[in-house]
Amino acid sequence: xxxxxxxxxxxxxxxxxxxxxxxxxxxxxxxxxxxxxxxxxxxxxxxxxxxxxxxxxxxxxxxxxxxxxxxxxxxxxxxxxxxxxxxxxxxxxxxxxxxxxxxxxxxxxxxxxxxxxxxxxxxxxxxxxxxxxxxxxxxxxxxxxxxxxxxxxxxxxxxxxxxxxxxxxx
Numbered sequence: 813x814x815x816x817x818x819x820x821x822x823x824x825x826x827x828x829x830x831x832x833x834x835x836x837x838x839x840x841x842x843x844x845x846x847x848x849x850x851x852x853x854x855x856x857x858x859x860x861x862x863x864x865x866x867x868x869x870x871x872x873x874x875x876x877x878x879x880x881x882x883x884x885x886x887x888x889x890x891x892x893x894x895x896x897x898x899x900x901x902x903x904x905x906x907x908x909x910x911x912x913x914x915x916x917x918x919x920x921x922x923x924x925x926x927x928x929x930x931x932x933x934x935x936x937x938x939x940x941x942x943x944x945x946x947x948x949x950x951x952x953x954x955x956x957x958x959x960x961x962x963x964x965x966x967x968x969x970x971x972x973x974x975x976x977x978x979x980x981x982x
Contacts, residue, residue: 820857823853823856823868831849831872831873832849832876834880834933838933839880844883845880848876848880869948873948877934878930880933881921884922920967924963924966927949927951927955928960928962929963931956931963932963932964934949942960
């Protein structure tokens with residue numbers, strides 16, 4: 813049990829924007845992202861009471877990703893793409909297609925194992941490099957690459973099966 817209390821104000825100040833951004837990109841909803849960010853900090857506090865945290869960024873981003881995916885699983889609803897998203901600036905039909913694909917991708921991410929979902933989210937939503945993901949999650953770059961490859965393959969298969977079953981692909 814750790815006896816040195818961390819400076820929670822500093823931890824929140826340093827990481828709250830990143831934690832919120834991760835949750836927001838996955839959930840697409842400000843209130844839901846705020847709830848998830850709060851859950852991530854509470855869970856990090858509990859984990860810190862059990863053992864020393866080596867990397868707050870890695871822990872908080874991982875918790876935000878996992879709790880966001882949990883929220884998506886519970887919600888099972890589609891979430892509209894924000895107006896600032898590049899896909900929302902096209903023609904109405906293009907926006908509809910982009911919105912539907914985004915919803916399918918978000919839902920499909922919930923079927924990934926935790927590490928694959930975290931790595932995929934950090935790589936594609938946060939645009940982190942493999943070395944940065946590896947450092948923050950405490951895994952090697954080969955594991956990051958493997959997880960990312962497996963996640964992409966799983967998502968591609970799942971999305972193409974989904975489209976085929978709905979008659980949108982031959």
